[in-house]
Amino acid sequence: MLQLPPDFTVIGDKNRPYRDQSGVNAPRDFDEYRTTTLRHPKQPLTLLPQRLTEITGPVLGEGRVTAADADLTLAHGGEAQGQRIIVHGRVLDSDGRAVPNTLIEVWQANAGGRYRHAGDTWPAPLDPHFDGVGRVLTDATGNYRFTTIKPGAYPWGNHTNAWRPAHIHFSLFGQAFTQRLVTQMYFPDDPMFFQDPIFNSVPKEARGRMVSAFDYEATQDNWALGFRFDIVLRGRNATPFEGDDHDD
Amino acid sequence: MTDFAPRYPVTPGIDFTKVPFGQTPSQTVGPYLHIGLPWPDGPDVVPTGTEGSIDITVTVYDGHRTPIADAMIETWQADAAGRFDHPDDPRGRAEPTPARFRGFGRAVADSTGTSTVRTVKPGPLSAEDGSIEAPHIDVGIFARGMLERLVTRIYFPDETERNFSDPVLSGMDPRQREKLIAKATPTGYHLDVVVQDSDPNGDETPFFDL
Numbered sequence: 280m281l282q283l284p285p286d287f288t289v290i291g292d293k294n295r296p297y298r299d300q301s302g303v304n305a306p307r308d309f310d311e312y313r314t315t316t317l318r319h320p321k322q323p324l325t326l327l328p329q330r331l332t333e334i335t336g337p338v339l340g341e342g343r344v345t346a347a348d349a350d351l352t353l354a355h356g357g358e359a360q361g362q363r364i365i366v367h368g369r370v371l372d373s374d375g376r377a378v379p380n381t382l383i384e385v386w387q388a389n390a391g392g393r394y395r396h397a398g399d400t401w402p403a404p405l406d407p408h409f410d411g412v413g414r415v416l417t418d419a420t421g422n423y424r425f426t427t428i429k430p431g432a433y434p435w436g437n438h439t440n441a442w443r444p445a446h447i448h449f450s451l452f453g454q455a456f457t458q459r460l461v462t463q464m465y466f467p468d469d470p471m472f473f474q475d476p477i478f479n480s481v482p483k484e485a486r487g488r489m490v491s492a493f494d495y496e497a498t499q500d501n502w503a504l505g506f507r508f509d510i511v512l513r514g515r516n517a518t519p520f521e522g523d524d525h526d527d
Numbered sequence: 528m529t530d531f532a533p534r535y536p537v538t539p540g541i542d543f544t545k546v547p548f549g550q551t552p553s554q555t556v557g558p559y560l561h562i563g564l565p566w567p568d569g570p571d572v573v574p575t576g577t578e579g580s581i582d583i584t585v586t587v588y589d590g591h592r593t594p595i596a597d598a599m600i601e602t603w604q605a606d607a608a609g610r611f612d613h614p615d616d617p618r619g620r621a622e623p624t625p626a627r628f629r630g631f632g633r634a635v636a637d638s639t640g641t642s643t644v645r646t647v648k649p650g651p652l653s654a655e656d657g658s659i660e661a662p663h664i665d666v667g668i669f670a671r672g673m674l675e676r677l678v679t680r681i682y683f684p685d686e687t688e689r690n691f692s693d694p695v696l697s698g699m700d701p702r703q704r705e706k707l708i709a710k711a712t713p714t715g716y717h718l719d720v721v722v723q724d725s726d727p728n729g730d731e732t733p734f735f736d737l
Contacts, residue, residue, distance in 0.1 A: 297737070304553045305674040311533045314672030317590035320734050321725045325703075327678075327695060327735035331652050332665050335613035336603060337631035343566075373550050386563025396559040412563045439532050448556065448563060455615065456603045456665055457737045459676065463554040467542040472535070477555060479535040480674055487538070487546035489554065509543060511551045
């Protein structure tokens with residue numbers, strides 16, 4: 280647990296460590312996702328009590344995002360092809376508090392399931408007006424919103440007839456090194472969930488937290504469908520970090 | 528491609544509003560992180576030309592000692608004075624040393640699995656009971672096949688005394704400790720990160736559970 284020198288003043292619940300994520304994340308060696316095989320540690324992790332380096336983190340955003348970055352459908356002088364969607368939601372910590380002014384980065388395939396990436400060999404056409412990358416900051420109450428195209432599913436080489444469900448990659452910083460999160464947003468009722476080891480690597484109870492909700496209220500007449508996706512980062516420990524608590 | 532198809536139970540109508548509130552799980556960055564994550568100035572923790580700047584290079588190897596060419600690293604560190612320009616630094620906010628120091632670096636690997644950030648050496652940090660944390664950089668490692676980032680730390684070879692009494696390093700056995708201490712290079716420091724070794728006394732880098 281974090282302990283600070285006596286001359287440090289602790290105000291409110293600042294400087295408490297951030298709660299762990301056990302039971303939320305996938306095991307690092309999920310056999311059915313083949314690439315994990317050589318890319319997971321075999322030795323136990325070393326417990327690192329959270330110190331100053333871990334409870335602080337990059338505060339980014341100002342100057343790194345323009346309003347245009349929140350609309351992925353207009354690129355290189357034209358409109359992207361596919362189903363236009365509005366994705367919005369809130370970023371919270373697991374204590375339910377809003378995470379304001381934090382940078383969200385997203386990247387995704389186009390409507391045909393093709394990424395604008397040299398390594399993507401799926402022969403769906405590239406869309407000259409879709410780059411598949413966006414950035415947005417949460418506002419003072421943790422809300423964010425961007426406009427994009429619903430990504431297509433695409434095949435990959437994990438196993439026979441393997442397809443990734445449609446998804447958008449999300450990257451968030453929160454306010455501490457410990458809160459950093461990279462995840463994927465899925466769409467409700469995707470028919471490909473049953474065979475995707477990346478989605479299903481996550482414990483069953485937590486999988487639904489990666490699936491957005493269709494949001495008719497956010498849908499815009501004659502223009503775009505709406506989806507809501509709230510993202511929850513680690514919260515602070517509820518127990519005091521010093522005093523009567525055990526220190527392991 | 529392997530000749531099997533996993534099959535998992537499906538929960539119809541699943542979405543986040545129908546499951547208990549809780550943290551969003553981590554997922555892999557996948558093979559195409561280069562679309563969304565790199566920034567032109569990502570590797571520049573300090574601006575080009577900053578006096579005293581050093582290159583930190585990190586090479587990431589998989590369980591077969593093959594360099595992971597699709598890896599990305601992120602670094603987070605105190606400034607040269609051992610401060611964080613962050614509201615949760617209990618000593619209060621401070622102007623960064625040197626000026627325009629960002630604390631954060633992000634770099635993608637080249638074909639040799641090596642990522643490079645340009646920074647300055649961090650200062651030591653106050654820790655509990657009046658002890659001092661040796662200068663260090665937190666490193667997050669992301670790649671296809673990693674469902675969650677791996678976290679390790681870089682320490683410096685020219686800090687023998689501080690490393691010896693550092694509260695994190697001093698709690699590790701000497702063989703593990705060694706693996707977190709970078710090697711000096713002509714322009715800075717280098718660390719090899721070995722993601723996997725089934726031998727407990729083998730080459731696997733110590734990774735941290737935060």
